[in-house]
């Protein structure tokens with residue numbers, strides 16, 4: 001089946017009312033059955049007497065409402081989503097043509113775009129499914145939302161100040177999917193909850209005013225809606241991906257300043273790569289250049305099974321003439337892409353097929369199919385195809401891109417849940433481990449029908465559970481490390497940033513390699529080290545070690561870091577004369593003196609080079625240049641004397657809670673609530689500092705801040721801040 005491409009011509013904006021309209025919609029004389037135009041006509045830019053026409057599945061004219069577009073194009077796909085197919089919806093077009101209006105829409109009910117309407121339809125369907133099955137099927141909805149800005153991936157569920165400069169890393173899983181490491185997955189049970197999350201996340205999206213659009217999106221935004229249907233026997237996961245691409249910009253018309261130009265060139269480059277991918281697919285080239293940009297890489301590998309609808313947004317006026325022509329040409333090439341349909345099979349919660357044989361959850365058994373151009377350059381109409389298939393199970397779903405690499409059937413098989421898996425009945429496992437890999441005809445029902453979780457566990461092999469746990473741990477650690485790094489990350493020099501990017505690219509280029517995750521950990525270790533966060537760096541290097549067994553250089557580096565942390569801990573304990581410093585205190589950036597030490601230490605970064613002859617020599621070549629540069633931000637000197645806190649009445653500071661003054665007790669109580677709002681309300685504490693404090697507290701697990709000196713040691717806090725916070729508290733006696 002081909003990608004379904006529909007065109008939407010936006011109405012004239014207020015300032016365009018007197019402008020020349022050149023884009024028109026026409027009905028095809030060949031197909032009178034269609035109640036909507038299918039042709040877009042546009043004059044030849046060289047001579048108005050000639051015109052070009054482009055045929056699509058449907059064309060929505062200026063008057064078309066959000067409701068009409070949704071009802072005709074998206075609503076029919078919702079049932080497929082619940083039948084296990086993935087769904088991808090793209091909005092494409094140049095800047096100011098209505099992509100965000102189409103996808104997100106306005107605030108009024110009538111103005112709501114495709115995304116809120118889709119979610120509304122999904123929640124309605126969830127209720128219907130649960131009702132129709134008498135509660136036997138439960139449906140869970142979860143969201144991921146990220147943007148690709150200047151070829152970097154950022155989680156839109158995280159505030160911008162928490163971002164690492166280099167963004168979230170992406171890598172190819174062994175299952176052939178592209179994974180964004182460290183994305184937040186938000187469970188979202190109701191439409192109301194969705195609206196809150198979505199609105200909040202959209203505030204985090206990069207938008208700016210340009211000459212062509214007052215609210216121009218400067219990034220590609222991708223919302224993934226994960227739908228999990230759980231019955232007693234099966235789990236079926238499918239995903240809807242809604243992609244609001246940033247619009248291409250003709251910078252002769254934008255008057256963009258330097259910053260906008262940088263964004264614009266990143267946007268144009270990624271869209272150019274997208275067009276190249278489409279061309280390469282159409283020309284049946286073996287190499288599809290999807291790796292040339294993060295956007296194409298993520299879209300091609302991550303969203304490539306299921307139904308795909310592309311909405312081509314067009315502006316009607318002459319001002320957009322060349323851009324419109326380019327968009328129409330691109331869309332025409334896209335609609336020729338024929339894609340394979342792959343239905344996400346349910347996970348049989350108590351099935352008899354051995355996991356190793358099926359390599360199921362990660363989808364290793366589903367070889368991604370290369371895309372082929374259609375012989376005829378027109379789109380298949382989904383409804384007609386539906387009719388043809390009456391009574392039959394629909395054919396496999398389709399998507400925009402797909403690489404031709406066949407995922408390995410080896411390795412861990414429990415990475416994600418959106419691919420088919422046969423769950424193993426523990427009672428039958430031994431007998432059936434050698435059984436054929438064909439789908440069993442009968443499902444096993446758990447004796448304990450009320451215990452879904454227990455049934456699930458019992459149905460999995462020990463090996464598979466271990467693989468899943470280890471994967472989750474890796475993901476969580478990577479996520480945590482990225483979050484840690486994001487807190488008050490000092491600005492990196494352009495050169496250092498370039499080197500980090502370079503290393504990351506090299507790491508990505510080697511993702512296929514087994515030691516790919518090891519390199520990721522090393523990279524993150526490097527990033528922490530450049531920020532002077534030794535504990536986090538050590539953790540990352542320790543995680544990397546199993547991937548480079550026997551690498552004496554890495555071992556030496558770890559030993560040195562351990563030693564450095566120990567001596568720092570000793571120095572701090574000696575200074576405080578109090579309880580030993582908590583590990584989290586060590587998360588704070590190193591004081592200048594010690595940073596210099598780290599800096600010197602970094603000169604032997606080439607020690608990190610994996611063993612001679614390893615594939616990774618090149619990846620590390622740039623490591624030796626990772627010298628710490630003094631950040632602009634001032635750092636506290638650890639050699640300075642720690643403050644002695646005194647209350648106004650002159651009572652000496654004391655670590656014993658019973659001897660602490662009411663003001664101190666109250667301050668510590670507020671801090672230990674870990675409640676950002678309460679902490680932010682303290683005198684001298686802004687949102688950033690409150691956030692940093694809470695992050696430190698979270699790192700300390702259940703450990704409480706017991707005294708003021710301990711509080712002063714937290715990252716981002718100093719003696720002066722503590723005194724300001726404390727004296728700002730009013731105590732009722």
Ligand SMILES: Nc1ncnc2c1ncn2[C@@H]1O[C@H](COP(=O)(O)OP(=O)(O)OP(=O)(O)O)[C@@H](O)[C@H]1O
Nearest residue numbers: 010011095096097098099100101213216217246247
């Ligand atoms: N169908 C429509 N009906 C009414 N207004 C529309 C429609 N489509 C677009 N607009 C208006 O046109 C303007 C530009 O739309 P929008 O911001 O969605 O463009 P865009 O393609 O997302 O641009 P960019 O790529 O720069 O983000 C907005 O003011 C929007 O409200």
